[in-house]
Amino acid sequence: AAGPAGAPFLAEWARRVEATRLADAGETARAEELFEALARTAAATSDVAFDAGRAFHLRGDLERAVRWYERATVAGGDPGRGRLKWETAEGVVLALTEAREWDRLEESLERISAAYEGHSIPLAAWRAVVSWRRGERPHPDRLEEVRRIGAFGYWQAEMKLAAGAEPARLLGELGDGLDEPGAVGDLHRLLRAELRLRAGAAASEAWEEAEPAWRALRAAR
Secondary structure, three states, rough: OOOOOOOOHHHHHHHHHHHHHHHHHHOOOHHHHHHHHHHHOOOOOOOOOOOHHHHHOOOOOOHHHHHHHHHHOOOOOOOOOOOHHHHHHHHHHHHHHHHHHHHHHHHHHHHHHHHHOOOOOOOHHHHHHHHOOOOOOOOOOHHHHHHHOOOHHHHHHHHHOOOOOOOHHHHOOHHHHHHHHHHHHHHHHHHEEEEEHHOOOOOHHHHHHHHHHHHHHHHHO
16 A cells, blocks of 8 residues: 555565565565565665575574675775674674684674774674684773673673682673663573572572573563
8 A cells, every 4th residue: 555655664674574574474485575576676785685694594494594684884885884783784783603614704794894894893892702602712991992882791701700700799780781681681680690690599599580581582582
């Protein structure tokens, strides 16, 4: 109905939602076909590619997700328009980390670094997270400048714990992360339950906090 009504952007958005729902339902080929058609005609090509990357990522189709995320990091050109380019680049980082394709991830980070030199792309922080996830020595200090963005504060706290920080001290540093909406806040609350347990709280008390946070994260996933 949006097309005949003279609302092309609404029609485009509706088709993007349709493609996302097709991917969510496991209709992978149909979803990709629609995303491809949209990518050829949409005003915000990068945003369409990000939608596709996220949709396939949530289905566990990491190969498709990475391909679309990488298209999103370069499509549209201007890092200040549409979906923030650091979000699309983070999709690449998360998907390739999940797939444990470390060499490919480093190559992608090099391309992203070259494409957005001079822009606010937190490459050093991502590299620190990836290094930690690979089992190397954690460097939580490298996340300090971005710890209030997205999940970086949660990752930094986990890295501090892995580096040997005292659980009782870390409890006092979780701060604003506990008030973040959605998954970031729930991850902080789940971590707080673990820290309380390690600091000597009764298991029943830690469980009272951990269970609802875990259930919320599972439902969101």
